[in-house]
Amino acid sequence: MSTEQDYLLIEISTERLDAAAAPALRKRFETGEHVGLSRVILDLGQVEFIDSTGLGLLVSLLKQMAPGGRIAVVGAGPGPTRLFQITRLDTLFTLCADIEEAKQALGV
């Protein structure tokens, strides 16, 4: 994770954000840098597959942020994008083409 002035950038390095990987990632998120923040950019460029457990973990991330907090997602490939669409979570997370677009979307 890295912190720019107005947002936190979180890069997920696992290829499969699935039920098997979720416990380890949940542990990583326990570092709490995102807790109480209002803007996060989530880089899924290395993630080839997400299942509903992995997606639930991302929702947990959002719920740990400040009220009204927002997450912009960059690098989502076809598989993860399809899951966001199926679950309508593309209305809760802002899917962006790149970090610049994500920063604009978040207003930072």
Place this chain on the structure above:
Amino acid sequence: MASDPPAEHIAIRCDLFEVRKLAEWLKARCRDAELSPEVLIELELALVEAANNIVEHGGLGPDDTIRFGCRITPDSVAMTLSDRGSPHPGDLYADPHAAPLDATRSRGVAVILACVDDVHYVRHDGWNLFTLTKRL
């Protein structure tokens, strides 16, 4: 000597990491059949969600096995998961309760139903047979 035909099914241990082997096996079959990436994405999602359900809720132990087979025709793909765990709830896939948008869990059934056209469950001779069918 002619090469062996691809296996009709694969068996894994009841373990979430093992479910990844099912996905890889499915993707190989789909590539051989030249299915579109869009179809493969939805098939993989449905398979993984269904297999995860069996691992997490099926009453199996870590040494029990889950079998997976896949039949691809020009019109459809039928994926069948079978196990000898507890009977599945009969209405599990009949009318899924829609999870709230900000729910952190309980989306798996809805994802399956969004990705395939038919879900069929039967219990026979101590086996759960769960078939997901997607029309092409």
